[in-house]
Amino acid sequence: MDTAPTSGIERFFRAKEPSQRAARGQHQNRMKTIWNVALATIALAGMSGAAHADLNQVGEVGLPLNPTAQIPQAGGFRLQGNYYDAGRAFGGTIREYSVGGAIRAGQKLPLEVSGNINYSNGAGSNKKTLFGIGAKYLFSRENDPIGVRLAVGAGYGETDGGFLLGNLRNYHAYAVATKSLGQLTQGRVPITGHLGLRYDNYKASGFNGTNRASVYLGAEVPVTPTGEVQVLGEIGTKVIKGGGSPYSAGLRYRPTQQPFGATIGIQRQGVLDNKGRIFIQIGYTFGGR
Numbered sequence: 001m002d003t004a005p006t007s008g009i010e011r012f013f014r015a016k017e018p019s020q021r022a023a024r025g026q027h028q029n030r031m032k033t034i035w036n037v038a039l040a041t042i043a044l045a046g047m048s049g050a051a052h053a054d055l056n057q058v059g060e061v062g063l064p065l066n067p068t069a070q071i072p073q074a075g076g077f078r079l080q081g082n083y084y085d086a087g088r089a090f091g092g093t094i095r096e097y098s099v100g101g102a103i104r105a106g107q108k109l110p111l112e113v114s115g116n117i118n119y120s121n122g123a124g125s126n127k128k129t130l131f132g133i134g135a136k137y138l139f140s141r142e143n144d145p146i147g148v149r150l151a152v153g154a155g156y157g158e159t160d161g162g163f164l165l166g167n168l169r170n171y172h173a174y175a176v177a178t179k180s181l182g183q184l185t186q187g188r189v190p191i192t193g194h195l196g197l198r199y200d201n202y203k204a205s206g207f208n209g210t211n212r213a214s215v216y217l218g219a220e221v222p223v224t225p226t227g228e229v230q231v232l233g234e235i236g237t238k239v240i241k242g243g244g245s246p247y248s249a250g251l252r253y254r255p256t257q258q259p260f261g262a263t264i265g266i267q268r269q270g271v272l273d274n275k276g277r278i279f280i281q282i283g284y285t286f287g288g289r
Contacts, residue, residue: 053070053072053073053076053078053102053283053285053288054078054080054252054254054261054263054281054283055078055080055082055100055101055102055114055116055281055283056100057082057084057096057098057100057116057157057269057279058100058114058116058132058134058155058157059080059100059101059102059114059115059116059132059133059134060102060112060114060134060136060153060155061078061102061112061114061136062194063194063218063220063232063234063248064232064234064248064250064263064265064267064279064281065216065234065236065246065247065248065267065269066174066176066194066196066198066216066218066234066236066246067134067136067151067153067155067174067176067196068151068176068178068194068196068218069138069148069149069150069151069176069177069178069194070138070149070151070178071102071104071110071111071112071136071138071151072102072103072104072112072285072288073104073285073288074104074106074107074108074288075104075107075287075288076103076104076285076286076287076288077101077102077103077285077286077287077288078101078102078103078283078284078285078286079099079100079101079283079284079285079286080099080100080101080281080282080283080284081097081098081099081281081282081283082096082097082098082099082100082116082279082280082281083095083096083097083278083279083280083281084096084098084267084269084277084279085277085278085279086120086159086160086269086271086272086277087268087269087271087272087273087275087277088272088273088275094120094121094159094160094272095120095121096118096119096120096121096159096160097118097119097120097121098116098117098118098119099116099117100114100115100116100117100132101114101115101116102114110137110138110139111135111136111137111138112134112135112136112137112138112153113134113135114133114134114135114136114155115131115132115133115134116131116132116157117129117130117131118130118131118132118157118158118159120159120160128160128167130157130158130159130160130167131157131158132155132156132157132158133155133156133157134153134154134155134156134157135153135154135155136151136152136153137151137152137153138150138151139151139152142179142180147179148177148178148179149177149178149179150175150176150177151175151176151178152173152174152175152176153173153174153176154171154172154173154174155171155172155173156169156170156171156172157169157170157172158170159269159271167204167205168202168203168204168271169202169203169204170200170201170202171200171201171203172198172199172200172201173198173199174196174197174198174199175196175197175198176194176195176196176197176198177194177195177196178192178193178194179192179193180192180193181193188222188225188226189222189225189226189227190222191219191220191221191222192219192220193217193218193219194216194217194218194219194234195215195216195217196215196216196217196236197213197214197215198213198214198215198216198236198239199211199212199213199214200212200213200214200239200240202239202240202271210240210241212238212239212240212241214236214237214238214239215236215237216234216235216236216237216246217234217235217236218232218233218234218235219232219233219234220232220252221233226256227254227256228253228254228255228256229251229252229253230251230252230254231249231250231251231252232248232249232250232251232252232263232265233247233248233249233250234246234247234248235247236270238270239270239271240270240271243270243271243274244268244270244273244274245268245270246267246268246269246270247267247268247270247276248265248266248267248268248279249265249266249267250263250264250265250266250267250279251263251264251265259284259285259286259288260283260284261281261282261283261284262280262281262282262283263279263280263281264278264279264280264281265278265279266278266279267279
């Protein structure tokens with residue numbers, strides 16, 4: 001049963017209760033704001049470090065198949081091991097095991113230099129070692145007035161074309177934009193979107209070659225607030241006459257503020273056949289700030 005206060009002390013504390021509840025509410029709101037800011041800061045630190053250093057199949061910073069407008073941090077070097085099932089050629093399935101690396105050319109120069117060594121366990125008993133090399137220049141960042149990352153690059157890569165084609169050589173050039181679709185201050189790592197235009201020239205022994213311009217888009221979607229677990233996806237138009245549209249979809253694990261990362265998923269390069277096949281990536285970033 002509620003009774004009226006019988007003393008001055010009781011009346012004093014009863015009078016203080018509404019203001020105390022309001023103060024507690026304000027304190028809880030402040031703590032919530034501090035937590036969201038701290039979470040966003042952790043996420044930003046992760047994104048500005050190794051988060052932008054995952055490599056594609058030829059060693060460029062990007063999604064599993066295509067480059068993005070992201071480069072290694074100053075002083076950082078990304079080393080990554082890959083397994084790609086490249087598809088079926090005449091004689092059997094081609095499996096590629098590669099080691100790729102990307103480094104920033106200087107502390108202030110936003111130039112990425114990349115490359116890879118690719119060991120192909122080709123169709124039948126056809127085994128060979130192939131290589132790739134590339135460069136990318138970052139023109140703008142998201143904190144610039146334009147509000148988006150813009151980069152251009154070019155590269156050369158080799159893949160196993162099977163018994164009939166031998167070494168399939170690819171020369172490519174591209175322009176790509178990358179942007180965060182959201183605000184870090186909301187307490188979550190935002191979705192990162194990519195849109196690119198590329199030109200590919202494929203050549204091989206006994207093959208007239210093919211030239212083709214294509215468009216691709218992709219996204220990195222965080223599953224956890226700090227982006228430790230992400231879903232990746234990309235798709236593009238055909239890069240070679242008679243091929244399929246390249247795509248990949250995967251799950252990436254990258255602990256916050258740690259240099260280690262791993263991705264597994266399916267991909268279709270759209271060159272040798274039109275089936276989705278498995279890929280695995282494991283990488284580590286040395287140095288950086």
